[in-house]
Amino acid sequence: MALVQNMVSLLVGANGFGYWHYRSADLKATIHAANYFNPIAAQLNVGDFICINAGDGNEITSVTSISVAGVVVVGAGTAVATEAEIKAAKDAEAKAKAAEELKAKAAQTAPPAPSASPGAGKAPAA
Numbered sequence: 299m300a301l302v303q304n305m306v307s308l309l310v311g312a313n314g315f316g317y318w319h320y321r322s323a324d325l326k327a328t329i330h331a332a333n334y335f336n337p338i339a340a341q342l343n344v345g346d347f348i349c350i351n352a353g354d355g356n357e358i359t360s361v362t363s364i365s366v367a368g369v370v371v372v373g374a375g376t377a378v379a380t381e382a383e384i385k386a387a388k389d390a391e392a393k394a395k396a397a398e399e400l401k402a403k404a405a406q407t408a409p410p411a412p413s414a415s416p417g418a419g420k421a422p423a424a
Contacts, residue, residue, distance in 0.1 A: 307319045307320075320349070322353065342361050
């Protein structure tokens with residue numbers, strides 16, 4: 299598909315730098331394809347960050363070049379975890395911690411191993 303311009307928002311901009319947000323059902327590979335951001339080339343600057351919510355995940359990328367002809371090139375992007383992924387990771391961490399605490403508590407309350415009595419293993423006196 300193509301860039302949907304009304305889904306691009308400048309979140310903050312200062313001193314020639316912009317932090318943008320873009321939401322699309324397109325896949326990240328499509329969004330990174332050549333010429334995708336060309337329709338807004340006049341609004342972008344090299345070095346601007348774009349937070350992308352794509353159909354197959356989230357990432358942050360930056361504008362690496364804009365030619366005189368208005369061809370926009372963006373970087374490879376860095377994946378950003380979704381809220382569901384963060385929650386799943388926290389849940390897994392909490393379960394692992396609870397299991398460790400339970401194991402430590404069980405080790406503290408376990409009865410001591412039986413020890414050999416002083417006369418064990420000796421034949422009875424005749």
